[in-house]
Amino acid sequence: MNRILEPSDAEKILSTALRNGGDFADIFIERKKGTGITCEADKIERVFSGLDVGAGIRVIYNGNTAYAYTNDITFDGLMKVAEEVSKAAKVSSGSVTLNLKQKDPPYSFEIKEVPDMVSVDKKVDIVSKANKAARCFDSRVKQVTVGYGDTVQEVTVANSEGTYINGKRVRTRLIVNVVASDGKHIQTGFESAGGFSGFELYKTVSPVELARKAAARAVLMLEAKPAPAGQMTVVMAGEAGGTMIHEACGHGLEADLVQKKLSVYAGKIGEKVAADIVTVIDDATIPNLYGSFPFDDEGTEGQKTVLIENGVLRSYMYDWLTASREKRKSTGNGRRESYQYKPIPRMTNTYIAPGSYDPEEIIKKTNKGLYVKKMGGGQVNTTTGDFAFEVSEGYLIENGRITAPVRGATLTGNGPQVLQTIDMVGNDLGWAIGTCGKDGQGVPVSDAQPTIRIPKLIVGGILE
Amino acid sequence: MNERCAKLKDETKYMEIAGEVIKKAQKAGAEHSEVYFTASEELSIDIRDQEVETMKKANEFGIGLRVIKDQKVGFAFTSEIKPESLENLVREAVANSEKTSVDEYNIIPEPSKIYPSVDVYDPDLEHVSIERKIELAKEIEQYGKNFDKRVKITETCTYEDSKYLIVIVNSKGIESSYRGTFAGAYSYFVAEENGEHQTGFGMQFSTKIRDLNPKEIGIEGAQKAVSMLGAKNIKSQKAAVVLDPYVMTNFFSIIAPALTADSVQKDKSLFKGKIGQKVASELITIVDDGRMNGGIFSAPFDGEGVATSETVLINNGILQGFLYNTYTAAKDGVESTGNGVRLSSYRGTPEVGTTNFYLKEGKYSKDKLISEVKKGLYVTEVMGMHTANPISGDFSIGVAGIWIEDGEFAYPVKGAVIAGNILEFLSSVDFVADDLRFFAGKGAPTVRVSEITISGD
Numbered sequence: 013m014n015r016i017l018e019p020s021d022a023e024k025i026l027s028t029a030l031r032n033g034g035d036f037a038d039i040f041i042e043r044k045k046g047t048g049i050t051c052e053a054d055k056i057e058r059v060f061s062g063l064d065v066g067a068g069i070r071v072i073y074n075g076n077t078a079y080a081y082t083n084d085i086t087f088d089g090l091m092k093v094a095e096e097v098s099k100a101a102k103v104s105s106g107s108v109t110l111n112l113k114q115k116d117p118p119y120s121f122e123i124k125e126v127p128d129m130v131s132v133d134k135k136v137d138i139v140s141k142a143n144k145a146a147r148c149f150d151s152r153v154k155q156v157t158v159g160y161g162d163t164v165q166e167v168t169v170a171n172s173e174g175t176y177i178n179g180k181r182v183r184t185r186l187i188v189n190v191v192a193s194d195g196k197h198i199q200t201g202f203e204s205a206g207g208f209s210g211f212e213l214y215k216t217v218s219p220v221e222l223a224r225k226a227a228a229r230a231v232l233m234l235e236a237k238p239a240p241a242g243q244m245t246v247v248m249a250g251e252a253g254g255t256m257i258h259e260a261c262g263h264g265l266e267a268d269l270v271q272k273k274l275s276v277y278a279g280k281i282g283e284k285v286a287a288d289i290v291t292v293i294d295d296a297t298i299p300n301l302y303g304s305f306p307f308d309d310e311g312t313e314g315q316k317t318v319l320i321e322n323g324v325l326r327s328y329m330y331d332w333l334t335a336s337r338e339k340r341k342s343t344g345n346g347r348r349e350s351y352q353y354k355p356i357p358r359m360t361n362t363y364i365a366p367g368s369y370d371p372e373e374i375i376k377k378t379n380k381g382l383y384v385k386k387m388g389g390g391q392v393n394t395t396t397g398d399f400a401f402e403v404s405e406g407y408l409i410e411n412g413r414i415t416a417p418v419r420g421a422t423l424t425g426n427g428p429q430v431l432q433t434i435d436m437v438g439n440d441l442g443w444a445i446g447t448c449g450k451d452g453q454g455v456p457v458s459d460a461q462p463t464i465r466i467p468k469l470i471v472g473g474i475l476e
Numbered sequence: 477m478n479e480r481c482a483k484l485k486d487e488t489k490y491m492e493i494a495g496e497v498i499k500k501a502q503k504a505g506a507e508h509s510e511v512y513f514t515a516s517e518e519l520s521i522d523i524r525d526q527e528v529e530t531m532k533k534a535n536e537f538g539i540g541l542r543v544i545k546d547q548k549v550g551f552a553f554t555s556e557i558k559p560e561s562l563e564n565l566v567r568e569a570v571a572n573s574e575k576t577s578v579d580e581y582n583i584i585p586e587p588s589k590i591y592p593s594v595d596v597y598d599p600d601l602e603h604v605s606i607e608r609k610i611e612l613a614k615e616i617e618q619y620g621k622n623f624d625k626r627v628k629i630t631e632t633c634t635y636e637d638s639k640y641l642i643v644i645v646n647s648k649g650i651e652s653s654y655r656g657t658f659a660g661a662y663s664y665f666v667a668e669e670n671g672e673h674q675t676g677f678g679m680q681f682s683t684k685i686r687d688l689n690p691k692e693i694g695i696e697g698a699q700k701a702v703s704m705l706g707a708k709n710i711k712s713q714k715a716a717v718v719l720d721p722y723v724m725t726n727f728f729s730i731i732a733p734a735l736t737a738d739s740v741q742k743d744k745s746l747f748k749g750k751i752g753q754k755v756a757s758e759l760i761t762i763v764d765d766g767r768m769n770g771g772i773f774s775a776p777f778d779g780e781g782v783a784t785s786e787t788v789l790i791n792n793g794i795l796q797g798f799l800y801n802t803y804t805a806a807k808d809g810v811e812s813t814g815n816g817v818r819l820s821s822y823r824g825t826p827e828v829g830t831t832n833f834y835l836k837e838g839k840y841s842k843d844k845l846i847s848e849v850k851k852g853l854y855v856t857e858v859m860g861m862h863t864a865n866p867i868s869g870d871f872s873i874g875v876a877g878i879w880i881e882d883g884e885f886a887y888p889v890k891g892a893v894i895a896g897n898i899l900e901f902l903s904s905v906d907f908v909a910d911d912l913r914f915f916a917g918k919g920a921p922t923v924r925v926s927e928i929t930i931s932g933d
Contacts, residue, residue, distance in 0.1 A: 077531070390860055400874030
């Protein structure tokens, strides 16, 4: 692989960035190639390709950050940016000598078919197959949008602590959105799949199956009644995805929010914050998941971090800056959307570890409630712990059985309260992918949970 | 073209590069081609506890190329302006066009006859020193913290600004550019009392830095946070709901997409086939104005070089029309409304989108609006708005705010959900106040809905 930045140049750039002092400096430089294909109205509407090249340089001085970025990644261009950020520090500490050592990523994920070596025809074919499958599913399917995307991101990170690392991140994804109408109502169904993976993703993910699933949901929701309103027992299926855990606790365990006292979980390490049966883990090392990586955007290796173990809070997620404030090591959660952003602590693949219950038994033991088969997006206020997330596919549970489908429900609750009350955890585990937004930055993540039961949650539905 | 470091000032150079790319694209077989070139300089300053926590400076440029060949459209972009990258750009855009479907409405626009003159450039921005901008953000924090002792934590107080240049050149004779600026500032505070935490934010955006008022921004965030202390859950019920201007603009994320011709043509709009019909309360008038005086998203032309315009979408509850770009207009045999928006800048094609989009103000004050509410929820915060469905119009979103009883604010409320469908919602609006306020490109006054399901305990 061609290096985007030679270690000797990186040394000069970082020395310049620190010429007026500062505790730390780093450079993140990337070259990202991508393809996007959209099919809508039964047509291949767009085929995009793009090249994004840029670098961000950061100086940390007394715990504060100066950050600048540019598309001009020539040596001269980068030196200019380094000079610019060096102004943040006020003391001239004389010359800084750096000796960068190339570090190899601790592990790698096998990429069999790098997307930029796969013909556009083959990619278009995936999209067409999904489009056709969704359209053929039911006559009430009125519109189908299929989006294919892949990126190949070459990254080099170097910092004043001697790190110099480079690598390639390859991500592929497919989304299907189906609109169904019976003349009176319009409903939609959405499915997505993706991974830190090349085009071989489609050996395990069937575009046809994905499309049928989305179409089936859109059609089903036409027949669904509005969800009931008020407090009730909620059972979330393993296949529902992990939006709940991502919102209810994940964000609150990011060290920047914790240190600013913007998290309900601040100051609670070692304390009981969840029911005994709840263990929450963030793991960037799982091969080929959407939120996986060998090293984060600060050059720290990807790690598996147990956040909550049997209900006890064990760790937060750290990037370099938040870790240095506590004189500890980063947990490899320093991520950024691109060179345009400074890194901040972010989740990777976050999940509730499986428990002992058979999922069917959990339903059987629930007299009345809501069964969530698929979750959508969500949001949390980490300061209060209050969260809300969408139910894309839900059913009523009556007398221990799943009955009528319901639409339009949002679940809301308070993270710490919900975690304390989870009373059953299944032995299954289902992943879903997403793009997580924080401080205006979107990063690929995945999350999962087994089937779980929450005795009381507010369902935002419609009163008869 | 060898000089790779682009500067905002080099307008003519950009025009030249764009012209060369067009020539190359035409030579490579494109029937028509279009270059969208943008360069920007950005600054943001985050203040916390009177210290500059983060200062960010950015310098960005990039070029997007759209080509049409055999009625097929192809697109590619690059942020690397080296000769070989530009060669690649042309080759990929043309190659991509070969893979898309034939569509006779794929058209690159002709120059518009008249372009409006808009004032979106603030020369002051360059002359105000960074020190002064830091000071402004610090003042925001001071005003907020001094407002009330219970304002204990600053999440951030931020100042940001941007200077940009946009150049569009196409093979049909468009060769235009303009410069713009914007400045914005916001406050995020946490108020604390008896171990309870509540958050609040304040914000202002303008094309001109002198419009920013640090006192207002600081106090707004602080006051919102303090007013939520002591929030409780409420019982599920049907009641009136009052949306503050910011919350109302959040609802545009369901309304605006349904008012684009793109959604209508693709069977994704609730408003399809309803032009001339009543789709909302007669108090509702919704406008998109791409040339609005002082509008953040005002511009002489849209993302494909078509003159911007003012489009009344809903007038006194009656649906008037939709927003168009060149493609959707050709399909419907009408003129583009100048709403070809480059949502992802040079990284994407011009899709139908909004510019300055707002709900017109009513006649009477917000005080009068509140005083008439027997029982209801004044919503100041929404959660999960992005989960609302613009296609079905269904929404179910987390809300917090202040309970109103007998025309007076009673106590703060948290953890509730309001749910319904946007068409019913628009029809049940029974009061639109006179306090229209813009939040970047979206504006609304305080709005009251007569009755909606509020889910609680």
